[in-house]
Amino acid sequence: MDESVNEHYRQLLKLEAPWRVTSVEKDLVEETVTIKVGWPERTAVACPQCGRACSLYDRMPERTWRHLSVMQYLLELRCAVPRCECPEHGVKTMRVPWAEPGSRFTVQFEAFAVAVITACRSLTQAADLLRLHWDSVQRLIDRAVERGLARRSTQGLKRVGLDEKSFLRGQRYISLMTDLKDPRVLEVVEGRDTLQAVALWTALPEDQRSKVEAAAMDMGANFVAATRLAAPKVAIVHDRFHVAKHLNDAVDQTRRQEAARLAEKGDESLKKTRYLWLHGTVPEQHQATFTELLEMNLKTSRAWLYKEQMVEFWTQPDAARGEHFFTQWYRTVMRSRLPKVKAVARTLKAHLVNLLTYFQHPISNALTEGFNSKIQAIKADARGFRRFQNYRARILFFCGKLDLAPQLPSAPTHSVP
Numbered sequence: 001m002d003e004s005v006n007e008h009y010r011q012l013l014k015l016e017a018p019w020r021v022t023s024v025e026k027d028l029v030e031e032t033v034t035i036k037v038g039w040p041e042r043t044a045v046a047c048p049q050c051g052r053a054c055s056l057y058d059r060m061p062e063r064t065w066r067h068l069s070v071m072q073y074l075l076e077l078r079c080a081v082p083r084c085e086c087p088e089h090g091v092k093t094m095r096v097p098w099a100e101p102g103s104r105f106t107v108q109f110e111a112f113a114v115a116v117i118t119a120c121r122s123l124t125q126a127a128d129l130l131r132l133h134w135d136s137v138q139r140l141i142d143r144a145v146e147r148g149l150a151r152r153s154t155q156g157l158k159r160v161g162l163d164e165k166s167f168l169r170g171q172r173y174i175s176l177m178t179d180l181k182d183p184r185v186l187e188v189v190e191g192r193d194t195l196q197a198v199a200l201w202t203a204l205p206e207d208q209r210s211k212v213e214a215a216a217m218d219m220g221a222n223f224v225a226a227t228r229l230a231a232p233k234v235a236i237v238h239d240r241f242h243v244a245k246h247l248n249d250a251v252d253q254t255r256r257q258e259a260a261r262l263a264e265k266g267d268e269s270l271k272k273t274r275y276l277w278l279h280g281t282v283p284e285q286h287q288a289t290f291t292e293l294l295e296m297n298l299k300t301s302r303a304w305l306y307k308e309q310m311v312e313f314w315t316q317p318d319a320a321r322g323e324h325f326f327t328q329w330y331r332t333v334m335r336s337r338l339p340k341v342k343a344v345a346r347t348l349k350a351h352l353v354n355l356l357t358y359f360q361h362p363i364s365n366a367l368t369e370g371f372n373s374k375i376q377a378i379k380a381d382a383r384g385f386r387r388f389q390n391y392r393a394r395i396l397f398f399c400g401k402l403d404l405a406p407q408l409p410s411a412p413t414h415s416v417p
């Protein structure tokens with residue numbers, strides 16, 4: 001092709017001499033433009049490690065990088081990258097100015113792709129827009145997350161949340177660590193046993209781990225054991241969010257048993273009332289029904305009342321008053337004939353020390369749950385989740401608040417002495 005066309009593309013690509021464009025080929029059927037880039041013979045090559053000008057050793061087999069499209073044409077760069085022979089570092093592949101090492105995409109394409117993936121609702125949609133296989137989109141995500149994690153700072157991290165979520169239709173679990181102050185997911189591991197939860201802690205740099213003051217978590221033994229093992233000085237806070245969940249479950253189980261009993265007698269009062277008992281506030285249009293239900297003096301309404309009373313625990317001014325409140329509440333519950341609520345009360349009593357830490361560290365995983373809808377959406381787009389690592393990368397990509405942008409390789413800084 002015309003030398004001036006090559007020069008034209010060299011300028012568009014902002015390739016500095018001695019890099020040059022050796023050919024530009026278009027495939028009108030495949031709608032592809034291929035630009036071949038070359039490094040001239042007998043031209044010194046900078047060692048990627050020390051920057052020293054070395055002699056050209058040989059060339060790698062030709063490789064292709066996907067670049068931003070031009071008009072409707074897919075644009076790709078092709079180059080047989082030179083290798084140099086450094087007296088100190090041996091034979092090394094030269095660093096190219098258009099891509100990060102190991103990438104099959106140019107830096108501009110990666111930056112664009114990261115923006116597209118971030119804006120898309122699903123991986124499939126992103127793959128369509130980028131004209132890539134979803135596998136390649138996953139690879140872009142992996143690389144972006146790797147960059148983001150390498151640059152991430154956890155300085156000033158004081159309060160974290162540990163939580164578990166189901167994964168792959170509930171057959172498997174993942175555990176997450178979140179930053180509760182600057183809401184972001186810090187790490188995701190597969191499973192929820194003690195060792196796996198330890199891995200959440202060890203994902204933090206050690207000096208940072210020792211500066212964390214408190215961690216919110218459920219009362220399950222694994223997260224507690226993991227925290228004692230990996231971050232023994234951290235205050236454990238069994239947060240109100242999980243406590244509410246346990247009490248809600250107890251109310252619901254009580255309701256179900258009672259509804260069945262009533263139904264045997266032809267009483268359908270409790271039918272379809274499940275969600276009325278779950279929230280503190282009852283919607284306007286159900287207010288009358290709910291008041292009626294409360295007046296029936298049902299087991300369900302008593303269970304509901306104890307659950308609602310427990311909310312006040314969190315509003316106590318300090319740990320001493322909190323303990324006093326709890327003792328009273330516990331006594332009343334234990335006098336009731338509500339085995340499900342009593343079981344939760346016993347669990348709470350066994351964990352009281354770490355419930356009272358709330359008054360010093362008023363944290364909760366409610367925030368972690370704020371990521372729920374986002375993670376739910378990621379989960380729904382389940383392509384490639386046989387591999388847990390894909391899932392982890394996507395959660396960190398969308399919920400990790402990472403700096404995902406690619407960077408041009410920095411030019412070797414020093415010249416030959």
Ligand SMILES: [Zn+2]
Pocket residue numbers: 047048049050051052086087088089090
């Ligand atoms: Zn070198």
